[in-house]
Amino acid sequence: MKKILLFLVMIACSGALYAQRPAAADYDSEKLQAAKIAFLTQKLDLQPDQATEFWPLYNKFDEERRGYFKQMRGKEKVEVETLTNEEAKKLIENKFKMQQGLLDLEKDFTWKIAKILSAKQAYMLQEADRDFVRHLYKMNRQHGPGPR
Structure with a gap:
């Protein structure tokens, strides 16, 4: 019964996410979060007592992980033609530091x-997380780019 209820919530949330196809910046983060919770809860078969302890940890981890990804994306584009070897070494070192920080975060x-x-x-969590992203991409492809 629990699985059926979670599945219905997941379907309702994911359907609501794509019913009107808002522009990318206008997506409803609450509906997206609810869909993700339902999806991961069902995929991992979380029990209620597990979920109450798991979700606060997951939400903190996800926020910190997004911070790392934002930092990585936020690095300036470097003009390769004018890049010196020393600058390249520093860029490589910084990249590995961020990747190590992300790995340490995930391990912890x-x-x-x-x-x-x-x-x-x-x-199973990492694969379930990827499955959710794949599900979103699939829904996006099925419903087209939407109004801009």
Whole structure:
């Protein structure tokens, strides 16, 4: 019964996300978050007691992870023709520092949730997260680019 209810919530939320196809900057983050919660809860088969401990940790992790990605994307585009070897070395070093920070964040989060979830659920989370993104892309392709 729980799975059916979660599935219906997921379908309703994902359908509502794409029914009117707002511009990319105007998406409803609350509906997107609700759809993600329903999707991951169903994929991981989270029990209510697990979910109450898991979601605050996941939300904090996701926010910090998005911060790393924003930093990585925010780096200036470098004019390769005028780039010196020393500048290139610094850019490479900074890139690896950010990637290491992201890896450390993910490792810490995974060990924390492995105390709440089963090891199998903790392992499945990364793939379930990717599946959700794939689901969004698929829905976007099916409904076209929408009004701009």
